[in-house]
Amino acid sequence: MYDSHYDLLTIIYFNLKKGNPKANKQKLINDCINVYKDENVYGGIINLYFMSPEEMIDELGITKSEYEDVKSMFKTAINGLKQMQSEGVIPNDRKFIFSIEGCDFIKDPIELLDLYNMGLRAILPVWNNENRYGSGNRTKKGLTFLGRELVKLAINLGIAIDLSHANEQTFSDVMDVVEKSIIEGKEPIVLASHSNARSICNRDRNLSDEQIIRLKNAGGYFGLFSNGNFVSLDNESISKEQRRRKFVNMVSYVVNDLGYPKDKILLATDDMNFNPDTSYHGLETFDIFNLKKEVNASLRQRFDEETINMFMVSNFENLYNRINNIKYHDYECPLNLNMNQKK
Numbered sequence: 001m002y003d004s005h006y007d008l009l010t011i012i013y014f015n016l017k018k019g020n021p022k023a024n025k026q027k028l029i030n031d032c033i034n035v036y037k038d039e040n041v042y043g044g045i046i047n048l049y050f051m052s053p054e055e056m057i058d059e060l061g062i063t064k065s066e067y068e069d070v071k072s073m074f075k076t077a078i079n080g081l082k083q084m085q086s087e088g089v090i091p092n093d094r095k096f097i098f099s100i101e102g103c104d105f106i107k108d109p110i111e112l113l114d115l116y117n118m119g120l121r122a123i124l125p126v127w128n129n130e131n132r133y134g135s136g137n138r139t140k141k142g143l144t145f146l147g148r149e150l151v152k153l154a155i156n157l158g159i160a161i162d163l164s165h166a167n168e169q170t171f172s173d174v175m176d177v178v179e180k181s182i183i184e185g186k187e188p189i190v191l192a193s194h195s196n197a198r199s200i201c202n203r204d205r206n207l208s209d210e211q212i213i214r215l216k217n218a219g220g221y222f223g224l225f226s227n228g229n230f231v232s233l234d235n236e237s238i239s240k241e242q243r244r245r246k247f248v249n250m251v252s253y254v255v256n257d258l259g260y261p262k263d264k265i266l267l268a269t270d271d272m273n274f275n276p277d278t279s280y281h282g283l284e285t286f287d288i289f290n291l292k293k294e295v296n297a298s299l300r301q302r303f304d305e306e307t308i309n310m311f312m313v314s315n316f317e318n319l320y321n322r323i324n325n326i327k328y329h330d331y332e333c334p335l336n337l338n339m340n341q342k343k
């Protein structure tokens with residue numbers, strides 16, 4: 001199967017960072033061998049993610065000078081991935097879409113041009129907090145002037161816009177730009193790579209039914225998210241098997257009750273197995289090292305094999321092919337945007 005949200009680029013950078021006392025390169029190698037082994041994970045959307053400076057330092061040991069050079073981090077992570085493929089740790093035939101989660105440290109939208117040339121094909125403009133482009137689910141503001149320029153340029157480059165983590169106002173503002181570009185005859189790719197339905201699990205990181213319908217109407221992809229905290233409000237008090245049933249109920253609700261097209265459904269883990277902070281562990285619904293087998297067995301409760309194959313394989317491959325064959329559109333983007341300009 002394919003995983004539509006996994007922080008592999010961050011994992012690689014974290015473990016290649018010189019002098020990082022928390023790094024464990026052998027664990028990275030062993031994990032990648034087990035995750036990307038035959039008949040488990042075939043690839044997916046892999047991210048380099050950015051939190052607040054304090055969180056980046058505390059959780060990942062990434063210094064201010066490092067995270068202010070996103071292009072260097074991105075290049076290091078991708079080169080590390082290629083090296084692991086050349087050494088046979090990750091098979092060469094795995095299909096990856098490179099993404100940046102939280103564009104906090106992209107100082108100017110025009111940097112997308114360089115990042116695109118390095119392989120960037122998806123962005124989450126925001127993570128949980130507010131940044132120069134918009135606001136995440138922990139804040140209330142919407143897309144900024146720079147955020148609109150970022151989204152417009154991304155659309156014209158063929159970079160997918162990922163709305164997971166956006167708050168309601170930022171989500172709506174991004175969708176305004178996306179919908180306008182559709183009217184103009186463009187072909188934006190929009191998705192929520194790792195979100196669920198808020199009406200089933202009332203977390204502010206999940207999407208309302210109205211947001212899900214709006215994403216559907218724009219032809220967006222929806223990555224249903226197996227992380228336990230976003231499947232069930234009582235995640236810590238229920239068994240893994242109960243959590244899996246709740247995840248299947250979540251998928252069924254989005255597809256059968258909200259009518260989301262089966263050919264636009266993806267599946268995501270956002271597995272945090274690599275993180276040395278043990279507070280993240282215990283949230284997983286499926287074992288990342290046996291992901292395909294466990295997800296397939298759970299989905300059989302409600303769906304036939306053809307539909308399961310769409311969710312697990314063919315939908316991502318269609319997205320992958322589309323994102324690598326999109327038509328470009330001209331867009332006037334100032335080379336020196338005024339970052340102090342108001343929304």
